[in-house]
Amino acid sequence: MARTPAELVGAQPGPPFRITFDGRPVTALPGQSVAAALWGAGILAWRTTRVGGRPRGAFCGIGQCYDCLATINGEPNRRACLVPARPGDAITTQEGHGRAALGV
Amino acid sequence: MPLSASEPYDLAVIGAGSAGLAGAVAGSELGLSVALLDTSAQTGGQFYRAPAPTLGAVRPEALHHDWSAYTDLRRRLARSDVRHLPGHHVWSVTKGDEEGVGGGAGDGLWAVHAVTGADGSGERPVRVRARAVLLATGAYERQLPFPGWMLPGVVGAGGAQAMLKSGLVLPGRHVVVAGSGPLLLAVASSLAAAGARVPAVVEASGYLRYARYPRALATNPHKAAEALIHGAALLRHRVRVRVRSAVTEVHGTDRVEAVTVTRLDRDWRPVRGTGRRIACDALAVGHGLVPQIELATALGCATRPLSDGTRALALDGLQETSVRGLWAAGETGGVGGAQLARLEGELAAVTVAARVLGRPAHGGRVRELRRRRDRMRAFADAMAAVHAPGRGWPRWLTDDTDVCRCEEVTAGRIREAIEDLGARDARSVKLLTRAGMGWCQGRMCGSAVACLATRGHTAEPPAERRPFATPVPLSALAALDGPAAPLATEPGGPADEPGGRTTTASGPDASPGDG
Ligand SMILES: Cc1cc2nc3c(=O)[nH]c(=O)nc-3n(C[C@H](O)[C@H](O)[C@H](O)COP(=O)(O)OP(=O)(O)OC[C@H]3O[C@@H](n4cnc5c(N)ncnc54)[C@H](O)[C@@H]3O)c2cc1C
Numbered sequence: 001m002a003r004t005p006a007e008l009v010g011a012q013p014g015p016p017f018r019i020t021f022d023g024r025p026v027t028a029l030p031g032q033s034v035a036a037a038l039w040g041a042g043i044l045a046w047r048t049t050r051v052g053g054r055p056r057g058a059f060c061g062i063g064q065c066y067d068c069l070a071t072i073n074g075e076p077n078r079r080a081c082l083v084p085a086r087p088g089d090a091i092t093t094q095e096g097h098g099r100a101a102l103g104v
Numbered sequence: 105m106p107l108s109a110s111e112p113y114d115l116a117v118i119g120a121g122s123a124g125l126a127g128a129v130a131g132s133e134l135g136l137s138v139a140l141l142d143t144s145a146q147t148g149g150q151f152y153r154a155p156a157p158t159l160g161a162v163r164p165e166a167l168h169h170d171w172s173a174y175t176d177l178r179r180r181l182a183r184s185d186v187r188h189l190p191g192h193h194v195w196s197v198t199k200g201d202e203e204g205v206g207g208g209a210g211d212g213l214w215a216v217h218a219v220t221g222a223d224g225s226g227e228r229p230v231r232v233r234a235r236a237v238l239l240a241t242g243a244y245e246r247q248l249p250f251p252g253w254m255l256p257g258v259v260g261a262g263g264a265q266a267m268l269k270s271g272l273v274l275p276g277r278h279v280v281v282a283g284s285g286p287l288l289l290a291v292a293s294s295l296a297a298a299g300a301r302v303p304a305v306v307e308a309s310g311y312l313r314y315a316r317y318p319r320a321l322a323t324n325p326h327k328a329a330e331a332l333i334h335g336a337a338l339l340r341h342r343v344r345v346r347v348r349s350a351v352t353e354v355h356g357t358d359r360v361e362a363v364t365v366t367r368l369d370r371d372w373r374p375v376r377g378t379g380r381r382i383a384c385d386a387l388a389v390g391h392g393l394v395p396q397i398e399l400a401t402a403l404g405c406a407t408r409p410l411s412d413g414t415r416a417l418a419l420d421g422l423q424e425t426s427v428r429g430l431w432a433a434g435e436t437g438g439v440g441g442a443q444l445a446r447l448e449g450e451l452a453a454v455t456v457a458a459r460v461l462g463r464p465a466h467g468g469r470v471r472e473l474r475r476r477r478d479r480m481r482a483f484a485d486a487m488a489a490v491h492a493p494g495r496g497w498p499r500w501l502t503d504d505t506d507v508c509r510c511e512e513v514t515a516g517r518i519r520e521a522i523e524d525l526g527a528r529d530a531r532s533v534k535l536l537t538r539a540g541m542g543w544c545q546g547r548m549c550g551s552a553v554a555c556l557a558t559r560g561h562t563a564e565p566p567a568e569r570r571p572f573a574t575p576v577p578l579s580a581l582a583a584l585d586g587p588a589a590p591l592a593t594e595p596g597g598p599a600d601e602p603g604g605r606t607t608t609a610s611g612p613d614a615s616p617g618d619g
């Protein structure tokens with residue numbers, strides 16, 4: 001019986017690479033979305049809500065709910081479940097509408 | 105094949121899932137020039153979602169039934185002249201007319217408008233013109249709120265499945281699967297096969313209710329077989345299925361630590377004193393699927409109510425919508441699974457080919473496709489009736505439960521709008537509370553709000569008219585007004601880069617979808 005999803009499908013991925021989440025290193029596999037890479041590291045929240053400041057992460061997994069919005073390399077409001085992870089990506093927790101850091 | 109040479113296409117297919125893929129391939133084999141657009145980088149849609157090639161899955165079929173049906177379609181696609189346009193988020197479909205009003209091309213052709221990129225932020229607006237359009241955009245999951253459902257670790261059941269199939273990841277090690285509908289069994293068996301422990305599957309209806317539809321069951325033996333496969337897998341993993349029960353509360357501060365599972369009466373009212381706490385670190389939840397039809401309803405296409413309270417496009421016997429020249433297949437015409445979606449895609453392609461090429465369709469092929477489709481549709485309708493949400497579910501809401509996740513609107517505020525301010529439908533509730541006005545444009549809370557507003561008398565959400573199927577950069581809209589709306593070019597090839605990624609035409613800050 002498989003113990004991991006990768007074992008189940010016999011995955012032989014390309015070399016893993018590093019991205020960061022709020023400065024911490026996270027290992028991603030080529031072909032994973034940013035959300036999948038974060039889930040893989042046990043991280044389930046990367047945004048706080050506008051009103052209540054509460055933590056959120058991926059919910060629908062298919063680009064429909066917009067709960068997974070993240071700031072990726074300084075750009076806010078990217079759907080982490082759709083955007084593929086790339087080596088060196090810097091993911092930061094998005095607060096509120098995500099424009100705080102941009103001053104707009 | 106350069107896009108410009110084949111424009112306009114005979115057929116533009118929106119969505120490369122089971123329905124769209126089958127339609128595009130069959131259409132091309134019948135001699136149509138076809139463009140196939142999908143948001144995703146890969147074909148397959150929800151059912152045949154698979155890891156990206158770089159993840160090197162040797163056995164992708166371990167997560168799917170009927171994988172060979174997909175590899176067959178993929179092979180035929182590769183052999184065909186179909187122009188596959190991955191990473192294209194379609195936000196509007198317009199029809200040109202003599203005067204060219206309505207944003208159309210002024211030539212009677214359809215114009216399919218898309219933005220590009222993994223999440224539509226590529227900002228390269230693309231327009232694909234075609235003589236006929238096949239809408240195969242599938243469905244999204246229906247969610248009903250409950251206390252604690254905003255906690256990280258609570259994910260859509262289909263969402264967990266999608267993340268597993270594409271990214272080979274799990275939301276936790278101990279995942280309770282809850283809600284209603286046949287998808288729950290599929291999700292639970294794949295999570296368990298992939299190494300998660302599934303402490304319980306919690307189904308609000310009862311499977312025995314299928315017995316009320318003996319004919320639909322008897323004529324669809326493959327469906328019974330599917331259920332048996334899942335059932336066997338669940339037994340093997342010692343997964344306990346609790347019927348007529350629901351997760352009525354999630355516990356934890358920053359993430360899921362446990363859930364409370366409560367028995368329900370026939371109307372889905374929680375039965376007092378029956379709550380049981382189950383430890384887990386994630387919850388995968390969903391209450392069936394909602395056809396994704398806004399591109400069509402924006403064009404005024406007629407819809408039909410389904411017995412589970414959702415709405416699908418009303419189609420004629422040959423898959424055409426009430427708007428001539430616009431066909432639909434798969435979940436857009438009612439949720440029925442991947443096999444039905446394939447059949448309908450093929451049937452649509454056959455009739456489009458007959459219309460566009462002006463030669464009669466092969467009568468025998470059409471009859472056979474229709475016969476099989478009708479049989480499977482009957483099963484799909486029975487399934488919808490079995491899993492229709494009972495009227496009593498709002499009883500598990502507390503006043504401070506968020507109903508609208510985007511705008512953080514609580515059940516208390518929605519009740520206030522209904523009881524004190526006299527709102528009687530989802531639209532008034534939305535205007536009074538902002539529920540459904542956020543980024544997702546009501547996809548996550550729409551069913552719940554409609555149900556609360558009508559006090560469960562009818563769970564039928566109104567045919568939503570969202571002007572845009574996806575948030576669109578203002579620059580993409582502006583480009584439409586220009587004398588030369590840029591035509592589609594090679595992905596990544598030369599194209600206008602309107603830039604100015606400053607705001608979007610929908611979302612919390614500016615919502616033209618409010619109407
Ligand atoms: C999250 C989720 C998970 C599911 N998992 C399973 C499962 O494990 N097992 C099962 O039996 N059934 C599952 N289903 C049900 C599934 O929808 C059907 O079995 C089957 O995939 C229907 O085929 P389809 O072609 O109608 O739609 P889909 O397969 O959903 O295909 C629709 C396609 O349209 C594309 N699309 C949608 N909107 C746009 C747009 N605006 N522009 C461009 N492209 C667009 C999508 O990217 C998608 O590829 C799931 C459904 C959902 C929503």
Ligand code: FES
Pocket residue numbers: 057058059060061062063064065066067068069079080081082
């Ligand atoms: S998880 Fe819903 S949009 Fe990304």
